[in-house]
Amino acid sequence: LAKTTQPISMDSYEGQEVNITCSHNNIATNDYITWYQQFPSQGPRFIIQGYKTKVTNEVASLFIPADRKSSTLSLPRVSLSDTAVYYCLVGAYSNYQLIWGAGTKLIIKP
Amino acid sequence: DARVTQTPRHKVTEMGQEVTMRCQPILGHNTVFWYRQTMMQGLELLAYFRNRAPLDDSGMPKDRFSAEMPDATLATLKIQPSEPRDSAVYFCASAPGEGNFYNEQFFGPGTRLTVL
Numbered sequence: 001l002a003k004t005t006q007p008i009s010m011d012s013y014e015g016q017e018v019n020i021t022c023s024h025n026n027i028a029t030n031d032y033i034t035w036y037q038q039f040p041s042q043g044p045r046f047i048i049q050g051y052k053t054k055v056t057n058e059v060a061s062l063f064i065p066a067d068r069k070s071s072t073l074s075l076p077r078v079s080l081s082d083t084a085v086y087y088c089l090v091g092a093y094s095n096y097q098l099i100w101g102a103g104t105k106l107i108i109k110p
Numbered sequence: 111d112a113r114v115t116q117t118p119r120h121k122v123t124e125m126g127q128e129v130t131m132r133c134q135p136i137l138g139h140n141t142v143f144w145y146r147q148t149m150m151q152g153l154e155l156l157a158y159f160r161n162r163a164p165l166d167d168s169g170m171p172k173d174r175f176s177a178e179m180p181d182a183t184l185a186t187l188k189i190q191p192s193e194p195r196d197s198a199v200y201f202c203a204s205a206p207g208e209g210n211f212y213n214e215q216f217f218g219p220g221t222r223l224t225v226l
Contacts, residue, residue, distance in 0.1 A: 034214075036215075041219075041220075042217075042219065042220075043114075043201050043203065043217025043218055043219060043220055044153070044201075044215075044217050045217065046214040046215065046216075049214070087153065098155050100152065100153045100154075100155070102152045103152060103153070
């Protein structure tokens with residue numbers, strides 16, 4: 001069963017690139033890696049998803065090495081509004097396993 | 111703008127009372143999830159349904175919790191009897207897709223439950 005580990009908190013400054021890494025040593029063949037963002041008093045919101053290598057969308061990039069035992073969410077040029085908790089999710093609905101990380105609280109400073 | 115809705119948004123009750131939380135998934139989404147979030151435990155998956163059938167509820171305390179989908183537009187989570195340790199924010203999420211099992215989950219705003 002995959003277990004995910006991510007840093008509890010991170011600080012950065014506006015305009016910087018932020019990388020948050022999630023460790024998932026026991027990831028299974030069917031598992032995808034998904035990242036969510038959560039603001040206070042709201043439900044999590046999907047950011048990006050990938051299976052291997054690199055995925056990029058309009059808000060983030062996701063880097064997954066060949067062994068897939070970790071993944072890195074990259075947020076380019078962060079702003080104050082990126083202050084939130086970021087969750088790594090590993091799993092596949094097909095085998096009913098969804099493993100959420102504990103979340104990384106990201107604080108962006110002016 | 112399609113959204114998952116949850117009612118009530120806030121609930122304060124006394125220990126021993128029954129609590130029912132409701133969720134309306136996005137129209138056309140056939141997978142529905144129930145989560146519980148606390149500061150100590152983080153986000154916990156309680157149960158989920160596909161096409162109204164329960165697929166997994168291993169994360170849910172069976173003695174007091176029950177989850178159902180009476181129809182495709184309504185999911186319910188009941189706690190009977192409630193206990194102070196059930197105090198948390200309960201989220202419902204829905205996702206589309208039959209063949210693709212990895213689809214994005216759309217979360218509702220949550221129900222904040224306080225059991226005194």
